[in-house]
Amino acid sequence: MNIDDLAKGIIAGERRALARAITLVESGRADHRAAAADLLAKLPSDRQALRIGLSGTPGVGKSTFIESFGMMLTAQGMRVAVLAVDPSSARSGGSILGDKTRMDRLSREPRAFIRPSPSQTHLGGVARRSREAVRLCEAAGFDVVLIETVGVGQSETVVAEMSDAFVLLLAPAGGDELQGVKRGIMEIADLIVINKADGDLKSTAARTRADYAGALRLLRKRPQDPGGYPRATAVSALEEDGLDETWAALQELIEWRRAKGFWDHTRAAQARYWFEQDVKQRLLAQLETPQAKDDLARLSDAVAEGARDPAEAAAEFVSRLRAD
Ligand SMILES: Nc1nc2c(ncn2[C@@H]2O[C@H](COP(=O)(O)OP(=O)(O)OP(=O)(O)O)[C@@H](O)[C@H]2O)c(=O)[nH]1
Numbered sequence: 001m002n003i004d005d006l007a008k009g010i011i012a013g014e015r016r017a018l019a020r021a022i023t024l025v026e027s028g029r030a031d032h033r034a035a036a037a038d039l040l041a042k043l044p045s046d047r048q049a050l051r052i053g054l055s056g057t058p059g060v061g062k063s064t065f066i067e068s069f070g071m072m073l074t075a076q077g078m079r080v081a082v083l084a085v086d087p088s089s090a091r092s093g094g095s096i097l098g099d100k101t102r103m104d105r106l107s108r109e110p111r112a113f114i115r116p117s118p119s120q121t122h123l124g125g126v127a128r129r130s131r132e133a134v135r136l137c138e139a140a141g142f143d144v145v146l147i148e149t150v151g152v153g154q155s156e157t158v159v160a161e162m163s164d165a166f167v168l169l170l171a172p173a174g175g176d177e178l179q180g181v182k183r184g185i186m187e188i189a190d191l192i193v194i195n196k197a198d199g200d201l202k203s204t205a206a207r208t209r210a211d212y213a214g215a216l217r218l219l220r221k222r223p224q225d226p227g228g229y230p231r232a233t234a235v236s237a238l239e240e241d242g243l244d245e246t247w248a249a250l251q252e253l254i255e256w257r258r259a260k261g262f263w264d265h266t267r268a269a270q271a272r273y274w275f276e277q278d279v280k281q282r283l284l285a286q287l288e289t290p291q292a293k294d295d296l297a298r299l300s301d302a303v304a305e306g307a308r309d310p311a312e313a314a315a316e317f318v319s320r321l322r323a324d
């Protein structure tokens with residue numbers, strides 16, 4: 001595979017080149033990793049998409065929302081990429097099939113590009129691959145990159161750390177269920193969107209929206225937010241109602257952040273965060289080599305038997321790692 005041609009294809013916005021490049025960054029093979037690094041270095045860094053993270057529990061309507069929201073954006077002339085971050089994608093077999101039918105219109109839309117999550121169980125690996133896929137989409141000239149996750153474990157934090165804005169999709173519910181949303185997730189959300197505001201659920205959705213708007217006002221004000229944010233809206237992804245207000249709210253937020261320097265500031269902080277994560281991950285990977293495992297087992301036995309002091313044995317272990 002010629003990396004220069006691949007880079008040219010991506011910059012020209014060719015979908016096949018983009019798809020092949022994402023496959024490359026998803027690969028764990030050492031030669032693929034090297035080629036991927038080479039490719040990423042050849043791509044311009046001056047193209048920036050609006051990266052929107054989107055999370056919500058299974059069945060809340062993420063796929064339906066992405067389809068409607070994505071169709072609205074492409075109708076306005078924007079190019080939209082959809083990526084999924086799903087650490088538990090042992091289930092992807094089914095969910096890809098499901099999404100093909102649920103995002104039927106968007107998957108046939110020339111201005112849209114949909115890519116399911118790589119099948120990987122390790123969140124750290126998924127995070128790096130997803131970040132690189134986002135960069136590839138930006139280099140390919142997409143205006144908006146939607147990064148979807150089904151909020152399990154730490155995946156919301158992972159997605160928030162690669163997004164310019166984070167949207168939490170919720171279902172209409174009674175007041176007591178408001179407690180069910182973890183405070184940490186409320187704190188990373190820029191926009192809470194109550195979906196299924198249609199039919200019998202319309203008035204419940206309006207009440208839920210008001211409840212969350214109230215709860216958001218009680219949170220500590222964040223420097224990166226203009227007055228009135230984080231905000232809550234109500235939509236019907238199915239009936240395509242309220243989507244334009246939601247988009248307007250996102251745009252207002254983003255324009256404010258750009259004007260005040262928070263856009264650049266946040267991206268810089270995110271780059272720092274990922275650098276530190278990668279350092280930690282590489283160090284942890286060093287513990288997994290056969291030699292390290294042997295040393296660890298041997299020293300740990302010696303410590304358990306009282307033959308070695310824990311701190312002294314740890315120091316020896318680490319200096320052996322460095323020597324390798
Ligand atoms: N009434 C109503 N139903 C909706 C709406 N959005 C989605 N649904 C329905 O809710 C169900 C789940 O929708 P999905 O879009 O597949 O939800 P999801 O969050 O992607 O689910 P997972 O992929 O399993 O995590 C489907 O039956 C949808 O038709 C809506 O705005 N109104």
Ligand SMILES: [Mg+2]
Pocket residue numbers: 062063064099
């Ligand atoms: Mg879905």
